[in-house]
Amino acid sequence: MRRPYIVQILMTPAIVLHGITKTYGALTAVDDFSLEVERGAIFALLGPNGAGKTTLIRVLTTLLRPTAGDAMVEGRSVLTEGREVRRLIGVVPQENNLDRYLTARENLVLHARMHGMRPAEYNRVIDELLELTGLGGRQHDFPDTYSGGMQRRLVVARALVHHPRVLFLDEPTTGLDPQSRRAVWDYIQTLRARMTIFLTTHYMDEADTLCDRIVIMDHGRPLVDGSAAQLKEALAHSHLYEVEVRRDADRYETVLRGLPFVESAERSGNLFRLALTGEEALKPLMDAIGSADIRKICLREPSLEDVFIELTGKKVRE
Amino acid sequence: MFRGAFSIWGRDMRVLRRSLFSELLAVIAYPLTLYLAFGIGLKGYIADVEGVPYALFIAPGLISMTAVNAAFDESAWSMWFHRRVQHTIEEYRVNPITVYDIVIGKIFSGFCQGAIKGVAVAAVIFLMTPFRFPFPHLLAYLFFIILGSMIFSCLGTICGTTIDKPENIGRVQAVVIVPLIFMAGIFFPLSSYPAAILPAIRVLPTTAIFEGARQALLKGGIEGGYAAILIATAAVSFVLAVWIFNKKIEE
Ligand SMILES: Nc1ncnc2c1ncn2[C@@H]1O[C@H](COP(=O)(O)OP(=O)(O)OP(=O)(O)O)[C@@H](O)[C@H]1O
Ligand SMILES: [Mg+2]
Numbered sequence: 092m093r094r095p096y097i098v099q100i101l102m103t104p105a106i107v108l109h110g111i112t113k114t115y116g117a118l119t120a121v122d123d124f125s126l127e128v129e130r131g132a133i134f135a136l137l138g139p140n141g142a143g144k145t146t147l148i149r150v151l152t153t154l155l156r157p158t159a160g161d162a163m164v165e166g167r168s169v170l171t172e173g174r175e176v177r178r179l180i181g182v183v184p185q186e187n188n189l190d191r192y193l194t195a196r197e198n199l200v201l202h203a204r205m206h207g208m209r210p211a212e213y214n215r216v217i218d219e220l221l222e223l224t225g226l227g228g229r230q231h232d233f234p235d236t237y238s239g240g241m242q243r244r245l246v247v248a249r250a251l252v253h254h255p256r257v258l259f260l261d262e263p264t265t266g267l268d269p270q271s272r273r274a275v276w277d278y279i280q281t282l283r284a285r286m287t288i289f290l291t292t293h294y295m296d297e298a299d300t301l302c303d304r305i306v307i308m309d310h311g312r313p314l315v316d317g318s319a320a321q322l323k324e325a326l327a328h329s330h331l332y333e334v335e336v337r338r339d340a341d342r343y344e345t346v347l348r349g350l351p352f353v354e355s356a357e358r359s360g361n362l363f364r365l366a367l368t369g370e371e372a373l374k375p376l377m378d379a380i381g382s383a384d385i386r387k388i389c390l391r392e393p394s395l396e397d398v399f400i401e402l403t404g405k406k407v408r409e
Numbered sequence: 410m411f412r413g414a415f416s417i418w419g420r421d422m423r424v425l426r427r428s429l430f431s432e433l434l435a436v437i438a439y440p441l442t443l444y445l446a447f448g449i450g451l452k453g454y455i456a457d458v459e460g461v462p463y464a465l466f467i468a469p470g471l472i473s474m475t476a477v478n479a480a481f482d483e484s485a486w487s488m489w490f491h492r493r494v495q496h497t498i499e500e501y502r503v504n505p506i507t508v509y510d511i512v513i514g515k516i517f518s519g520f521c522q523g524a525i526k527g528v529a530v531a532a533v534i535f536l537m538t539p540f541r542f543p544f545p546h547l548l549a550y551l552f553f554i555i556l557g558s559m560i561f562s563c564l565g566t567i568c569g570t571t572i573d574k575p576e577n578i579g580r581v582q583a584v585v586i587v588p589l590i591f592m593a594g595i596f597f598p599l600s601s602y603p604a605a606i607l608p609a610i611r612v613l614p615t616t617a618i619f620e621g622a623r624q625a626l627l628k629g630g631i632e633g634g635y636a637a638i639l640i641a642t643a644a645v646s647f648v649l650a651v652w653i654f655n656k657k658i659e660e
Contacts, residue, residue: 152503153502153503154499154502154503156659174505174506174507175505177502177503177504177505177506178505180503182503184496184499184500186496188495188496188497188499188500189495189497189500190420190495190497190500191495192424192427193420193423193424197420197423201416201420202500202504204412204416204419205412205413205416205417205501205504205505205506206504206505207412207505249500
């Protein structure tokens with residue numbers, strides 16, 4: 092059955108990747124990556140340093156030609172309809188790229204002009220955005236007199252001047268204080284009704300509470316895909332417990348690490364975070380410590396960070 | 410069409426306007442020093458060159474040199490700065506404009522810097538000296554300034570696009586640009602060259618810029634051979650600059 096055109100439009104996902112691959116010489120930064128992101132979602136791409144997140148965003152924003160594969164943004168190919176794609180997207184790059192020879196306002200105006208907006212149109216939007224991002228009072232200053240958080244907010248504002256349908260944010264909150272992070276997030280939240288948001292972040296709590304869907308990637312490939320709850324649920328079978336002892340923590344550390352049914356043990360003070368092989372390990376665990384010395388024992392809900400570490404390992408990346 | 414190029418050019422002109430006075434002061438100081446040192450300092454030692462007073466002989470070359478140097482500098486450094494330091498080229502590239510908009514906007518900015526600074530030096534030298542030129546001579550001279558600035562803006566754009574390390578831009582200037590300019594006979598007549606190498610010197614685009622400009626200013630008229638070399642060089646360097654930028658940026 093053929094669907095009416097308008098329905099087809101509404102049903103096309105905002106972003107589609109077909110087998111995107113990007114190699115730099117011998118290094119494969121993104122490896123045969125396929126994905127669909129539905130309209131109106133806040134989508135987070137997580138992964139350790141060097142996983143390929145920025146590379147993927149650069150392909151989607153037409154800055155980088157993929158070695159193989161194609162991607163669609165709002166149904167337009169990044170390979171053959173780059174200009175159309177760029178009309179529809181807003182981009183906040185990982186590194187701020189403001190023009191330090193232009194004032195904050197002039198930065199926004201230049202952006203609007205390149206989008207073909209007229210002064211009557213852009214002045215109103217720019218006033219509004221400067222107000223919302225709390226930069227109105229400093230709009231005639233140069234960006235290098237701004238704090239890092241203010242610069243970041245200005246970059247976000249710039250990406251929104253032309254009312255994009257898809258917003259790409261590469262680590263929008265890295266380096267911000269909790270207040271600025273919150274301000275940026277509150278602002279992003281108000282946008283969700285109007286656009287699809289594709290972001291990367293290293294803050295697990297942000298992804299957990301604010302994003303509808305999460306993909307964790309490493310070495311250029313996706314590892315898992317789902318909502319925060321689904322990802323955590325998938326890890327729930329691995330038995331995570333917290334055990335607090337009253338005394339002799341040093342001795343118990345050696346004991347716990349020696350037990351065959353303890354897969355891993357992390358210690359902070361008197362508190363141990365244990366991953367056990369299964370529920371049947373609980374009884375021997377209590378025996379090993381001795382009930383008099385146990386202050387507390389409880390099941391621990393896995394956090395998104397647990398999922399992340401579980402999937403991508405503990406080793407620090409180069 | 411070319412909305413992006415126009416926006417980028419507008420941005421560069423706005424930034425130039427902010428610092429116009431100090432830029433002009435800096436750019437006029439160098440040719441003026443040379444002019445005073447050679448034109449007036451050597452006055453007693455060098456009589457006329459091919460029937461022209463030496464101070465008058467070197468003036469057109471100094472003006473052209475300012476223009477083409479300014480065009481090269483602006484294009485090379487601005488392209489390098491926006492590409493490697495500020496990464497503003499990337500911001501331009503996520504807007505609905507083409508790479509042609511970016512490179513053409515940048516080439517025109519360099520060209521304008523060259524033309525504006527050349528004219529400023531010309532005004533100062535003309536004010537300081539008793540030499541006066543008929544208006545058609547000035548127009549013919551302007552033709553060479555414009556084409557020269559255009560060519561050097563394209564060359565600068567190519568350097569700023571392909572060279573990642575700033576010190577290498579300085580080296581290209583010292584090893585390629587400055588010799589090309591001086592070989593073209595700013596301070597001496599081409600007739601000083603041995604007859605054997607003169608034909609090679611005559612086809613250098615810089616010779617066409619400097620010798621053509623001098624003849625235009627002093628004698629009037631645009632010499633066909635020089636004009637042809639310049640127009641061809643401008644066309645080739647423009648196409649090359651656009652093509653190289655396109656290649657480099659797409660990676
Ligand atoms: N221009 C380049 N030339 C060569 N290798 C590159 C280039 N850009 C990225 N890479 C490599 O590609 C891989 C992916 O890099 P990318 O920047 O996409 O990672 P990322 O997930 O964004 O990391 P981070 O969290 O640190 O920002 C890395 O191994 C990186 O070294
Ligand atoms: Mg990155």
